[in-house]
Amino acid sequence: MKSRAIQYYGPQNIKYEEVIIKPPQAGEVVVKVEAALTCGTDVKTYRRGHPLLIKNIPSGFGHEFAGIVDRVGKDVKNFKPGDRVVAANSAPCSKCFYCERGEYNLCENLDLLNGAYAEYITVPARIVEKNMLILPDGLSFDKAAFCEPLANVVHGVERTGIKAGQSVGIIGIGPIGLMFARLAKLKGARVIAAGRNPLKLEMAREFAQADEIINLNKYPNPEMIFRDFSEEGRGLDVAVECVGLPEIWEQVFSLVRPGGTVHFFGGCKSGSAVTLDTTKMHYGDIKIMSVFHHTPEYFRKALDYIASGEVEVEKLITGVLGLKDIEYAMQRHIEGKAIKFLIKP
Numbered sequence: 001m002k003s004r005a006i007q008y009y010g011p012q013n014i015k016y017e018e019v020i021i022k023p024p025q026a027g028e029v030v031v032k033v034e035a036a037l038t039c040g041t042d043v044k045t046y047r048r049g050h051p052l053l054i055k056n057i058p059s060g061f062g063h064e065f066a067g068i069v070d071r072v073g074k075d076v077k078n079f080k081p082g083d084r085v086v087a088a089n090s091a092p093c094s095k096c097f098y099c100e101r102g103e104y105n106l107c108e109n110l111d112l113l114n115g116a117y118a119e120y121i122t123v124p125a126r127i128v129e130k131n132m133l134i135l136p137d138g139l140s141f142d143k144a145a146f147c148e149p150l151a152n153v154v155h156g157v158e159r160t161g162i163k164a165g166q167s168v169g170i171i172g173i174g175p176i177g178l179m180f181a182r183l184a185k186l187k188g189a190r191v192i193a194a195g196r197n198p199l200k201l202e203m204a205r206e207f208a209q210a211d212e213i214i215n216l217n218k219y220p221n222p223e224m225i226f227r228d229f230s231e232e233g234r235g236l237d238v239a240v241e242c243v244g245l246p247e248i249w250e251q252v253f254s255l256v257r258p259g260g261t262v263h264f265f266g267g268c269k270s271g272s273a274v275t276l277d278t279t280k281m282h283y284g285d286i287k288i289m290s291v292f293h294h295t296p297e298y299f300r301k302a303l304d305y306i307a308s309g310e311v312e313v314e315k316l317i318t319g320v321l322g323l324k325d326i327e328y329a330m331q332r333h334i335e336g337k338a339i340k341f342l343i344k345p
Helices: 040-048 125-130 147-160 175-186 198-206 223-229 246-253 278-283 296-308 323-334
Strands: 002-010 013-020 029-037 065-072 084-087 120-123 132-134 167-171 190-195 212-215 236-241 256-264 287-289 317-321 340-343
Touching: 002 323, 013 323, 029 084, 040 323, 065 120, 125 132, 132 296, 147 175, 147 236, 147 256, 147 296, 167 175, 167 223, 167 246, 175 190, 175 198, 175 236, 190 198, 190 223, 198 212, 212 223, 236 246, 246 256, 317 323, 323 340
Parallel strands: 167 190, 167 236, 190 212, 236 256, 256 287, 317 340
Antiparallel strands: 002 013, 029 065, 029 120, 029 340, 065 084, 084 132
16 A cells, blocks of 8 residues: 655655555554654654654654544444544553552653654554544544644643643744643633744734733843833743743743742753752742653543543644645744644645
8 A cells, every 4th residue: 555655864854755655453443544744853854864753764744733543453342334433642551660650641651743744644453442542523634733742842831730720921933832721721821922933923812812922022121021011010820931942941931939930841952051049949948840741641632622622723723735745844933924734635
């Protein structure tokens, strides 16, 4: 069986070509991709590679998708051809040091999946078993494809422990920051979203429904404006960095009040280092945290959020493109002219 697909050969080197889809092995499922999404991680991978996602070249590319089961391998019990499904891009082994402690996102043997930018994708047995879900009736493939990125955010919000009435600042309002702001709002927090891109600032209002929106082009030093929006001007209860730049990590640390929480959610480039005020950290009783990836629990919660309509993910779609347009999509992201493209193979 043949499929048209995008193949990744290295930084800024992707090709649209024909690939062979082998018959599914035991436990595997072949899915006909009905909707895929571009992602900031894919953009980073396109620009400079990725040590975790891309281990062998050439490789499939893209990891957010939903579709229809086309074929199933031996011993697949919960899925059949014709089922409408969404699959995560990983699944834990449940046996390693971290899995035995319930820290499934840190699994030493995460089974990672790439290849969503294609007509068909083969889902590995472990993901089929632990992290592939049947779509509720009436839920579109376009919306369901958002489950993987939203699962990361659900994980981040739950671990942060955001509560009603807290002031929560979101710095960096790409799709992840926008979803973080939306979920914080659903938790009952007072959300202050900050960014520079006009398209994303508008989405902070329309999609995230943030209480305050700060255009950082107007405030080179945002500390005082954030304090103005916090209770009694003391600083934020929670500050969340969704950019992934060391200099922004350092700035965000200054935004919280004593007793507050700083969540470094944006991943920085390997080898990055930051300098933080240890006096403020210690005597200010500041909680510092960072959350990576998702787990099967949060993937399921993400699907629930989308199916309920509480998170209107479709608002984040900048436009609809075909497989041949992936390189164009990457460039639009680099230029800051897109939030997410919906890819229709």
